[in-house]
Amino acid sequence: MLPDALQKLVESLSQLSGVGSRTAERYALNLLNRPAEVAKDIASKLDNLHSGVNRCAKTFVFTEPDQDISPHTKTIAVINGR
Secondary structure (H helix, E strand, O other): OOOHHHHHHHHHHOOOOOOOHHHHHHHHHHHHHOOHHHHHHHHHHHHHOOOOOEEOOOOOOEEOOOOOOOOOOOOOOOOOOO
C-alpha cells in the first residue's frame, strides 16, 4: 500500500494517454527519488501550461499567448500522394 499522497499522484498520472497504473507508479517513484526542486519545476510548468499556450479551434495550431491565434489561415498546403 502506497502513502496517500503517492497514490493520488499515481492516479493522476495514469489519466494521461498511454500511461497505465504501473508506468504512472514508476513516474511517481522517480519524482519522489529526485530532489524536490525537480517536482516543483514540473508542477510549475504544468500550472502555467493552459495560460501559456493558445490553440486555434480552426487549424489546431499551438501558439504563444501574444501571437495571432492562427497565423497560417491564409496558407493552404497541397500534398501530392504519388
